[in-house]
Amino acid sequence: MSNVKRMNAAAARRTLMGDGETPGLFELALGFRTSTKALKAVHVMNDLAQVLIGGAPDHGGDILARVIRAEHEEEGNSDRDLRAHKELGARYSWAFPVQLGAGKTAALRRAAKMVLNFDGGVYEPGTSMASALATHKALLGFEQFRRFRLGAYLSRILTHEGKARLRAMYESDLDPVSKTFRPLLFDAPLVDRHPPPAQALPLKPFDHALGTRLSTLLAQPLSKPALLRKFALGATLGLVLKVLGCGRPGGRPMLLALAVEDDRSKPLRDAAVMSFRAGVSALDRSLAAMMAEHPLAPEIKKAPKVDAQAAEVRSGLRSAEAMLELIAAIRRGAGEDAGEVYWPDQFAMHFGRKAGCVLPKADKAGWGVHLALSGEFVELLVLMSVPRDAPPAPWRDIWRGLRDDLGLVIGASAAADAEVLRGAGVEGVSLERLTDNASLALDFGVRLGVARRLPDSGAEAGGGL
Structure with missing residues (x-):
């Protein structure tokens, strides 16, 4: 008796991507399309x-x-x-x-x-x-x-x-x-085609937190072109985080972001790559659970007539486990004649690369994808964290809030950040290197005038700085 079961990759693709006007699981999970x-x-x-x-x-x-x-x-x-x-x-x-x-x-x-x-x-x-x-x-x-x-x-x-x-x-x-x-600038009637x-879908805690922070940014005393640029960067980063947090509690990804000045090798690269991949794995588990409950689930479980549209999974698995193996098989290219699948994490990777918050900029052998924060993104996150008329906030408090609200980790509270990364499946992160990463991000903030170091070895950011 074979311990392998053939499943319908074409039906799985329709379920993930949608069919015509029917939204697929990607859109149902995220609230937008990624194809x-x-x-x-x-x-x-x-x-x-x-x-x-x-x-x-x-x-x-x-x-x-x-x-x-x-x-x-x-x-x-x-x-x-x-x-x-x-x-x-x-x-x-x-x-x-x-x-x-x-x-x-x-x-x-x-x-x-x-x-x-x-x-x-x-x-x-x-x-x-x-x-x-x-x-x-x-x-x-x-x-x-x-x-x-x-x-x-x-x-x-x-x-x-x-x-x-x-x-x-x-x-x-x-x-x-x-x-x-x-x-x-001609006056003309407005037409909305879409x-x-x-x-x-109901919004998650992550969505509310991101919306509040983007709204805080829009109230900052900057020129319109500067605000629109920063909002575009903030929205891009937020959408990347949204995709990678989709399968996590509250929609928060828990991603290690590396403070970067260039695209060279970095001490925490492996941990940052691992956290990115953990977000993708959580996304796949969430999609598998949704697929197991989808009306097309019985069709997905039937072996297709065309062998090229079939994907193999182990027999005897529970429904959600079988769907997870099917998703993994489709990612590997099984049932490729069923049509291309535009995975949300691939969308996030390409989209984030264009804005500079996902590195490396191009696929390189052995270099995994990870989240990155340049000085401009550090400045942006401060502006999203401290309201216009508020006094400067402690540096660690700002990043603790970003971690708890958006799942963004840099190591500003090294021991606590390492703990939440372990909970997200990222083991063995060096506390010393986390501290160094947060220190480099602080250097960016000081250089750009949104943060300052204090005599007691602390730091603060935002407000009137």
Whole structure:
């Protein structure tokens, strides 16, 4: 008698990824979709802005796309073509009066490209792929990445005050970027092509904590462009933590984050990699439990007619254990003809790498993926932790709160941090190296002016610093 059972990898993939309009387990577990490796922070910010504002101008960003893509004359983006354009000609001619002359008009269009499209997020007009680095609602455009609903998730977790502040930013034209491009800020009816789903999952303690901290950031006395950039980084880090904490109590991942200045070998790399992998393992266990209770579970357990769509697991296992082995088999490539599975942790890895909070920047033999905090992220986390009008807070208290709220560990309280890492499956972490890691993060904060060392060997951060 064989001790191996064949299971339906194609049905498992449909259950994980969803089928058409039916959400899959990934979306049910997270509250958003992860089926892409191309997402960048600019896409999330455009999505969130449209959720808060109520859509994008009905021209869908095409006027901005045409202005920015001046060199693509085959798309009808030349100065002459735009002045003669049936729908957009009058707007273009008002923004770039003919009296400016060809030289100044071309220079202004190049400037718009440098400021609003340095990452190449704006594609050919009419493709619904206009993800500019928008600072105003009139610069928003339709874009297909909204279907992943990360903006809807972020809108749900922000406080009422946080949403109001962010909405006000996109409605104001007083910042330097919006002032510069004021001729392109046309009033137009708003259209929302991707309204949020009618039903949403209950939020976890992690979600509430992240939303409160992002809202605290939005109240800091910084310029609008600076706040939008920091919010984008904070949202990126938060989404990575969200994925890796999905299978943990309260949604908190307990990840060791390394303070880094470069991508070289680091003493705590192995422990940080182990904590990242522990988050992935917890995610898989959570998904396996959900799959065992899914209406498609009986179909998944049936052997498929096509051998290439089958995956083998040990026979005699309980349902959730069998599903966990099936998930592991699919990750190894079993049943590959069933279609590609976009794993949430792979989404988090690619997304985090683009922002710099996941290293290494590229796959390297023997180098595992781990969470990383540059000086900019340390500054960001302080701004998310200490409210605008509050006095400076003790350094250890800030990081204790980040650990307890978001599952982010750096070693500021070395013994306690090592204990929670052990509870998350990361053994043998050196207390001395944890202390060194936290000291390097403090150096970043001091260097950037958000923290200071005290005469009693302590430190504080935030507030009026």
